[in-house]
Amino acid sequence: MKQWLRQTISILCLMGLLCPAVTLAANKQTASKTTKVLTSIYPLQLIAGLIGQSAHATGAALKVSTLLPAGSTPHDYSLKPSDIRRVLDADIVLWMGPDIEPYLAAIVARVDQQKVIDVSALPGLHRLPLRSLVEEDDEHDHHDEHHHDTDFDPHVWWSVENAEVIVAALHPLIRGVTTSEQGELGAIERLFSEIKEKLAVRKKAAKAQLPSFIVFHDGLQYLEHDIGVSSKARVVLSDDHQPGIRTLLTLKQRVQAESVQCIVAEPMSNLSIIGKIEGDQPLTRVMIDTLGWGSGSYVDMLSAAYDAILHCGTPSTKVN
Structure with missing residues (x-):
């Protein structure tokens, strides 16, 4: 029976009747497993890319990109129509939140919030206070005003501990990743243990x-x-x-x-x-x-x- 089935499939493939359909179905299945993650800044793309190194991400296809073009900053960038489409088409939007990136707030508000991760609001995120230009200076004239709309330093991606918090929040949302909480935590811990050892x-x-x-x-x-x-x-x-x-x-x-x-x-x-x-x-x-x-x-x-x-x-x- 199995031999007959293999012969039948081979004949149909030669006739061009079956193989294209099989290939198309396989491609659709692969595409359906691919999770498109759009990050607002490049460091978040690098952190999201760590998911692919997780042992529990086997079989999960991940496509991570950054909204901003290379060399630009959130302070001087103007959104284009194509950028708006990318935000709305993404499976997951990873950004720094409305206080840090107000230029994105109106667009991200149109996205299903189950697909949005606001890094600034993540529980467990280590937040350092804003600093003055010169520490331990009692004269106000030498303390220029802060130019951020948050009460903490927003450059959180430079902390390895914060990167771990971000990955832990992103990990369960990736298609193909195990839903076992214990398995996820174990994979993340191993990953960051290796990172800390390397550094x-x-x-x-x-x-x-x-x-x-x-x-x-x-x-x-x-x-x-x-x-x-x-x-x-x-x-x-x-x-x-x-x-x-x-x-x-x-x-x-x-x-x-x-x-x-x-x-x-x-x-x-x-x-x-x-x-x-x-x-x-x-x-x-x-x-x-x-x-x-x-x-x-x-x-x-x-x-x-x-x-x-x-x-x-x-x-x-x-x-x-």
Whole structure:
């Protein structure tokens, strides 16, 4: 009977009657298992991509993309009609929430909220408070206003613990992933145990070798917290803010008082400002993109940041 069935299928395939239908059905089945995840920013795409490394995601097809084009930021981006279609067509929308990304709020409100994950509202998320430019400064004139609409630092993706919280929230929504709560938690724990192990050596080296430093834009507080260090000051609190003369003077005094040797900036930072706060000894300048553009994975993003911080101990020449 089985031999006859195989022969019949072979004949029908040769006649072009059955195989195309079988192939089409298989393709439809694969497509139906594919979960399209749209993230608002690139670091969330890297974190969502960790799902594919989970042992319990076997057989689950995941397509993760970022709404913003490479190199752009939520602060200066205008939505296009095609962007709106992508938000509405996604199986899951992973974003930072209406307070952090107000430009997306009206569109995300049109999506079935069962398919939406607001990272800023996740239970268990570690939230660090917003910082001033210069800590322990009692004079209000030197404390520029914060330019975020939240009461916590929104750059939560730099914390490995927060990445684990995000993956745990996303994991059950992916088609093909086990629905066993115990199985999910076990897979996530194993995944992040491996991640922490991979990063442990770099983290230890960064903490041991990092000299006194400041950051240009206050977007790396969670990274500092993970390593166990703290910047002595911040030059700007947001991308659209420039420090005044009094602030620059205070920063220069802090650089001298704390023997600051290094400044961590971003590719888009206005580096001309650095010359106004450094003394005769030039500050070593290292670059870390807070949105992780160019990183191939979440671990790559963190590894590159740790490696960049290690360069803070490398002497620099002054650039005018």
